Amino acid sequence: MPLAPLVAPGPPLSPDELARYARHLTLPGVGPEGQRRIRNAKVLLVGAGGLGAPILQYLVAAGLGELTVIDDDRVESSNLQRQVIHREADVGLTKVDSAVQAARRLDAGARITPIRGQLTPDNALELFAAHDLVIDGTDNFATRYLSNDAAELSGTPLVWGTIFQFSGQVSVFTPGHGPMLRDLFPEMPDADSVPSCAEGGVFGALCGVVGATMATEALKLICGVGEPLIGRLWCYDAAAAHTMTLELETDPDREPVRELGEYHQVCAAPPATVQELEVSELAAVQAGATVQLVDVRESWEREVVAIPGSIHVPLDRVLAEGWAALPDAPEGRVTVLVCKTGARSQRAASALLAADAQATVLNLAGGTLRWASEVRGKVLDY
Template identity: 60%
Template sequence: MSTAAAALPTLPPLVEPVEALSRAELERYSRHLSLPGFGLEGQRRLRAASVLVIGAGGLGAPILNYLAAAGVGSITIIDDDVVEASNLQRQIIHRDADVGRSKVASAADAVHRLDPSLEVRTIEGRLTPENALDLFADHDVVLDGADNFATRYLSNDAAELTGTPLVWGTIFRFAGQVSTFVPGHGPMLRDLFPDIPEPDSVPNCAEGGVLGVLCGTVGSAMATEAIKLICGIGAPFIGRLLRYEALTGEYSTLRFSPDPDRPTVTDLTEVAAACAAVPTGGVAASSTADDIDVAEFRARRDEVVVVDVREDWERELTSIPGSVHLPLDDLRNGGWQALATVLGGSGPAGSTDDIVIHCKSGARSAEAVEILSGSAPAGVRLRSLAGGIDAWAGQN
C-alpha cells in the first residue's frame, strides 16, 4: 500500500449487521459475498442500514437504483416535485408513463421493482428546517441530491448538528463533484464553501442544461460512498472533493481540511432564511425592485415591450405572443446596442421606455436587467418577469 493510500481516512462500519440472510438473499447478492473485505458481513450490514435520499431527480435516480439493487434494507425518499417529460433524459428511475406523477411515488415503484422486500418510506415535500433534524437523526447516512444551494447547506448543518454522515454531490452542464462529510471525522461543506451562495448565482439544470449521463457517473459515485460508510470498507471521500469533467474524461481530487476559524453550527437559523427564499420547484424567490409579477405584467401587457432571452429551441416549445427574441449570450456580448438593434422601432407608442425581459424562470432575465441597467438611455425602465415564462404559462 502506498503512503498516500495509507494516509486516507478510514472509519468503522456505521451499522451492526442483521443476524442472517435468507437463501434467496444469498443467491441474489452472491457477487458481493465473494468480494474480499466485504463478504457476508458487509451484505448483512447493508440489509440493516437505513438511508435518506434527498431528491428523486438526476442524482437521486442512480443513487436509488444502485442502493436498492445493492441490498440496503430501508430507504426514505424525499422530493416535492412531479415527473416532467424534460426529466426523462437523465432521471432514469422514471418512465414516460410516470409523467405527471409525484417523483417519490414513481421512485418508490421503481425501487420495489428491483427489490420487492425493500422498506421504502416516501415524503412528498421538501427538506426543511422543521423536519431536517428528525430525518437526519432517524437514518444511518444521508445522500444529498438536491438542486439548490439552500437545501445543500441545510443538509450540511443538519448533519453537523445530529452527527449523521452526509454524502454530497452536485452536477452542472458537463461537470460534477462528490464529497463525504462525517461530523467529527473531517471537514464539512462549510469548511470547503463557507457561505451560502445567492440562489440565482448559478443557473439550474433547466437554465444551464446538464448532460444526462453525467448524473449516472456522479450519482453512482455517491452510492458507492454510502456503501463504503455503511460497511466500513475502503476510504470515503472525507477531506477530498472528487471532480469530474465529462468532456475531457478527467478526474481530479482536491484535498481540504477543517477551517479552525469557522464558526461551529449551533442551529438552523441562518439556513432557514436561505430556505425561505426557495419556493416549491427550486426557483429562487424574486423580491427586487427590478421585477414585475405576472399579475401586473398581464394588466400592462399592451404597454410594455417584451424581450425573451432564452435560446431558439426554448421558443419552439412556448413563447409569449409578440415578444422580441434576443438570446442572453448575444446580450452579454453586445449590451444595450444589441437590444436596440433587435428592438428597432418596436415598443409602446413607438418607444422603448418600458421593457420587460423574461426567460424560463427568472434567473437569466435578472442577469439581463443587470447587464443593461448601466448602459440603457435615461428614462428606460427595465424589469425582469418574476418566475419567467413558467409563471406566465401557469396562469393561462
C-alpha cells in the same frame, strides 16, 4: 482515511438473500457480514431527481435495509432525459411515489418510505438522527447547506454531490472525521451566482456517473470498506473524460455550527427593484407602441413556444452587452423580459437596471410556460 463500519450486522441472510447478493458475498471487504450491514442500514436520500435516481437504483439493488426518500416535486417530461427511475407514464406523479414504484420494480420487498415535502430546519435534525447516513442529491444551495449543518449537529455522515453541464463533484462530510462543507465554503453564495441546471443544462448520462459514485461512497461507509472521500473532493469532467481528486482541509478558525438557520433566504423572491408583470397584464402592456418584449432563452426553446411579438436576445448577450444588445434604446420604452419560467429573465432585468436604474424594466412572472397555460390553454414542459 479508512473508517470502522458505520452499521452493525443485521440478522443472518436467508437462502434467497444468499443467492441474490452472491456477488457481494465473494467480494473482499464485504462478504456475508458486509451484506448483513447493508441489510441493516437506514439511509435518507434527499432528492429523487437526476442524482437521486441512480442512487436509489443502486442502493435498492444492493439490498439496503431501509431507504427514506424526500422530495416535493412532480415528474415532468423534461426530467426523463436524465432521471432514469421515472417513465413517461409517471409524468404528473409525485417524484417520491414514482421512486417507490421504481424501487419495487427492482425489489418487490424493498423497504422504502416516501416523504412528499422539503427538507427544512423544522424536520432536518429529526430525520438525520433517525438514519445511519444521509445522501444529498439536491440541486440548490439552500438544501446543501441545511444538510451540511444538520449533519454536523446530529453527527450523521453525509454523502454530497453536485452536477452542472458536463462536470460533477462528490465528497463525504463526516462530522469529527475531516472537513465539512462550511470549511470549504463558509457562506452560501447568492442565489443567482450560478445558473441552475434548467438554465445551464446537464449532460444526462453524467447523473449516472456521479450518482453511482455517491451510492458507492454510501455503501463503503456502511460496510467499512476502502477509503471514503473524506477530506477529498472527487471531480469529473465528462466532456474531457478527465477525473481528479483534490485534498481538503478543516478550517481551524471556523466556528462550529450551533443551530440551524434561515436557509430559504438564498432562494428569496426577486429583488423589489425588478417589477413582476403578470401574464394577464401582458396583452394590455403590449398594446402600447413603446413596448419591447425580449425573450432571453436559447433559439431552440423558441421553436417549442414563443410569445408573438417577442424579439430574441439570448441571456448571455444581455449580460455581456447590456442595453447595447437590445434593438431599441431604453428612453421612453417599457422593456419586458421573458424566459421559460422567469428565472433567467430576472437576471437579465437586474443587469439592465444595474446599467440604467431609471429605465422601465419588467419581468414576466412564470415565463412562457405560464403564458402558454393561461393564454393558449396548453400545459407545456421542456
